[in-house]
Amino acid sequence: MTASSSSPPSEPSAASEAADTARGDAAVALRGITKRFPGVVANHDIDITVRRGTVHALVGENGAGKSTLMKILYGMQKPDEGTIHVDGEQVSLHSPADAIARGIGMVHQHFMLADNLTVLENTVLGAEKLHGIGARARTRIRELSDAYHLGIRPDAVVEDLGVADRQRVEILKVLYRGARTLILDEPTAVLVPQEVDALFDNLRELKSEGLTVIFISHKLGEVLSVADDITVVRRGTTVASVRPEDTTSQQLAELMVGSELPSPETRESTVTTTPMLAVEGLSLSATDTDGVVRSVLDGVSFTIHKGEVLGVAGVEGNGQAELVEAVMGMRDPDGGTVTLDGEDISHAPTRRRREDGIGYIPEDRHRHGLLLDAPLWENRMLGHVTEPPNSKGRLLDLKRARADTQRIVAEYDVRTPGIEVTAASLSGGNQQKLIVGREMSHHPKLLIAAHPTRGVDVGAQAQIWDQIRAARREGLAVLLISADLDELIGLSDTLRVMYRGRLVADADPATITPEELGSAMTGAATGHLEHQESQEPQESQNDDAPEGGGSR
Secondary structure, X not given: OEEOXXXXXXXXXXXXXXXXXXXXOEEEEEEEEEEEEOOEEEEEEEEEEEEOOOEEEEEOOOOOOHHHHHHHHOOOOOOOEEEEEEOOEEEOOOOHHHHHHOOEEEEOOOOOOOOOOEHHHHHHOOOHHHHOOOHHHHHHHHHHHHHOOOOOOOOOEHHHOOHHHHHHHHHHHHHHOOOOEEEEEOOOOOOOHHHHHHHHHHHHHHHHOOOEEEEEOOOHHHHHHHOOEEEEEEOOEEEEEEOHHHOOHHHHHHHXXXXXXXXXOOOOOOOOOOEEEEEEEEEEEEEOOOOOEEEEEEEEEEEEEOOOEEEEEOOOOOOHHHHHHHXXXXXXXXXXXXXXXXXXXXXXXXXXXXXXXXXEEOOOHHHHOOOOOOEHHHHHHOOOOOOXXXXXXXXXXXXXXXXXXXXXXXXXXXXXXXXXOEHHHOOHHHHHHHHHHHHHOOOOOEEEEEOOOOOOOHHHHHHHHHHHHHHHHOXXXXXXXXXXXXXHHHHOOEEEEEEOOEEEEEEOOOOOOXXXXXXXXXXXXXXXXXXXXXXXXXXXXXXXXXXXXXXO
């Protein structure tokens, strides 16, 4: 294990660089990569060698420069300094097309798929010249699916696929284009444990066929289980190259952020008997792309008390997003009631709910949490323009809003050169910290937290968990939606399982394991679950829930 947490590694000599890149087992070698943006150095003197036929993990805190580095390798950014070698040959990549031509493919954290198209149509889009758009393309897709055990059906509509299958479609897309080196950006962020195991089986299959995988992740336990080599990036430069057998999660966390691996576990109870949010018989219908009306929420009932975190577990697409939107007022329910602190808000506008004390960390920070082209101080005001310090009477108070943005940046360790830069210039984790700081600054009665630590590093995770725990001790009620089952189990006082628009079972956070919870999310029963009984008749439908996958 080689590491230097205090100073960057020394620059390799020309002789050593030539020796490294000439080796037959190097699929990719990055040497001296430096990339500067106005006010910030994203990468400085990065050195990485990725051996062919291995899974190479790239880990580091938010803002460490991982995404920028991978964009450089994929041709989306041009380095200011340094060299890139692919299969021993120095290359210059001006676009993703150049990278694809060199056998490099990238699966982004946010999937690049058209929901209304089939797997085949998504796969051939932009690559029609390879195998056409008909029988030859379908045959090639089936060959790749069978060779790497992806289980892909060419004629399936993407909208009908679960998140794990969509990810396999993205992998198929890059394989279809001839990729020999795959970059996977946070591939397990939205997967339950069983799906993670299946993905890792896929990665091992790719590796056994001689393909190379670069795996970006914040989940250090997963990195240790699947990677052959690990590179740690900190503050824009490489600080360690390690093998999994020579390190631990705690050591990796210390290399990344200089602190121990955080735990979400909260066992001291702060739950009171005072209801803060009461949802009774909530029902909601939606019209799909074929014009068919279907139920997305079916008689959902629950109560969250002051000082309580209610966690809702479920495979993505089972109604969690619609539940959040109904409580926030973004969707008007067909039936049922929503009561906040004793007041019926079932049909109240979102702005009133915000002013009444609902904080909101959205699932998709880009679509619902930020104005990417606006400066940070404007983003600090979003959702709270009628409240201090953003306004005084009927007028906006820009001076105080700017000052409070500076406070949030300092208190939540938002890595930025200043509050005048745009939100788009921040890394995903720093964007998330800004949102959490904004919402917690208004001392909400109820916090709706949808995937609050998705795509953030261990240091930012610890900070967000601490903020939620501290506010919970002061009486905050929290509705927590998360794909991170350790987070759900660790933070929640009460756990409910959501399946096809219904709350079908309770789970005890003190005894249930992530594997048992993952099984319950797909409709399978487990000994640590309690099915909904007759005291809440609109939820007592678990026995009718079909077996199998929970994605709609």
